[in-house]
Amino acid sequence: MTGTPSGPPLDLIAAAIRRERERAGLSLTELARRSGLAKSTLSQLESGSGNPSVETLWALSVALDIPVSRLIDPPRPEVRVIRAGEGPAVRSERAGYTATLLASCPPGARRDVYRIDARPGEARESRPHQPGTVEHLIVGTGRALAGPADEPVELGPGDYIAYPGDVAHVFRALAPGTMAVIVMEHR
Amino acid sequence: MTGTPSGPPLDLIAAAIRRERERAGLSLTELARRSGLAKSTLSQLESGSGNPSVETLWALSVALDIPVSRLIDPPRPEVRVIRAGEGPAVRSERAGYTATLLASCPPGARRDVYRIDARPGEARESRPHQPGTVEHLIVGTGRALAGPADEPVELGPGDYIAYPGDVAHVFRALAPGTMAVIVMEHR
């Protein structure tokens, strides 16, 4: 029945709490006072013997002035470079449209970053994605008609648009060599 | 004394759980079986009368195949357009560098989107941001030298780089009319 041996990261949470507390320069007593929690609770949590509730986590995140995610999703940054032309390219059936996935959605993150290279031609329509998704589009070069399918907006170099990704939307290049960046923000 | 009566979003979590479950097309019984939780627990949670522990949340997120954050951070989408030249511009002291904030970090989100317009000149150095921050940079036009301050990378049109934002980093335009997009991802 294991299937997922991904044990509950109680130790990680414990470490995160201690780390964030010490980062804020707070003592256990002080944090207890600010968060309204008992310092015994905090002590036990930081010692790893604890399974806090959301209320507890929320109180902590408020007192530490950090998003709750910081306490449960362990991060890990890196340095990556993807040269123009490299990277996983998702070409449309029709030529003249190339979407390159620059930064996919790793565990813990919730956004994809694409580079779009397109030539004038048929519009590329996208069916709705996951509800709550928001797309950010910045035109680099050329011109494009993009946005919600029922109300697209004409954009020039440097223009920016944000629109819900959970409804049908469209992208159509209006000039040769049109390049754009799309940040697809999942929820 | 907080000023923000930001009550624990128990209702939001309840709604989120139900939403995500129905999205996955799972019945309460099925989700209970997959997550190893009692369906009574799930029922109570979805009814809003509950304060789940991290173990419970973790089991849910694994069973639903979503990050835990999806259950605790509330969303909110919109449609916005910022024309080139519009929007809050943050000019550097030295001329030749303009950063425009396209999408700031509203409550619940955790990323800022900037457009950078720069001319060759002095490098612009940024001190470390919040720990865990990751910056994504895509060059639109021109050339730039960017990345960690101790190991910058030369980038051309379409090139992409991701690097930790919690260490000193730098951006220097190498050609006139250099435009880039920076996605600053907080944690």
Place this chain on the structure above:
DNA sequence: CGTGCATGTTCGTCAAATCGAACGATCGGA
């Protein structure tokens, strides 16, 4: 028209998270 199986809810019990208070340890000043 019953029967079988499903979904989602309610109730009593148990384990555990949280709390408040007391306890040694450490540090700084008189």
Place this chain on the structure above:
DNA sequence: TCCGATCGTTCGATTTGACGAACATGCACG
């Protein structure tokens, strides 16, 4: 050296989350 303050830990009492079983309801099938 002694005293006070603060730090973090430990210990019972209480609240509360999680579980399992029973329950009401709806739907398909014979």
